[in-house]
Amino acid sequence: MENKIKDLDNLIAGCTKQDRKCQKLLYKSFYGFAMGICLRYARNRHEAAEIMNKGFLNIFFSLQKYDVQKPVKALIRQIMIHTSIGYYRVELTELITDGIENVNLAYNQPLEDHSLGYCQLLANIQQLPDVQRLVYNLYAIDGYSDRETDELLGKSEGTCKFNLMNARETLTKMLNYEK
CATH class of the missing domain: 1.10.10.10 (Winged helix-like DNA-binding domain superfamily/Winged helix DNA-binding domain)
Known part of the structure; x- marks a missing residue:
């Protein structure tokens, strides 16, 4: 268990240095988790993949400010949800408010x-x-x-x-x- 935590810490450290191999490994490691979130928010699998990819870009930028004491899954979950909402934000301005x-x-x-x-x-x-x-x-x-x-x-x-x-x-x- 301790080795997994150290490996994840090293992976995150590599991502903050924009190491492409570390970014790819983080992407692969959390692909299923992130896709599961995006699928619930998207209309279909294609949109979910698009949202997820944008979400991972946001994750890579956010890792600079990431608090290593917090679980990385919580950060990924939050970013995927916010990215999903951002994807549809234009359409949200047309909410039906009658009634x-x-x-x-x-x-x-x-x-x-x-x-x-x-x-x-x-x-x-x-x-x-x-x-x-x-x-x-x-x-x-x-x-x-x-x-x-x-x-x-x-x-x-x-x-x-x-x-x-x-x-x-x-x-x-x-x-x-x-x-």
Whole structure:
């Protein structure tokens, strides 16, 4: 275990010096983890790969300021989420805000329990409209609070709640349709 930590520290040190071999090894080491995050936020695998590659560029720039006492996975997770949101930021300015005054408690209700595999659930999430997919991932999967979600997306609380409620309703309809 201690050797793995030292190896990771050496790998990060190499990446901060822009050593291409270290960057490639870090990329390969965390490819699956990063792609898993990006797949949830993207419409499809192609967009996920594009987001992930941009995310790794951001990671390589961020390693200069990286605190080695913190887990590198946390940094990668945060950067991949932020890169995913940035990818769709232009479309986020066109959020549908009609009817947000009528948001009820439905947005806090969990989805019905269905025996679905990860791949099918991922496919359903990827079919959500961009804004709903981002809000749903941040709140329901990645555990961001209402306030954090609002701040990350630069939107009002009501708008995010409205989109979360719509995402849950859409996913429930998809799941019920597949029964």
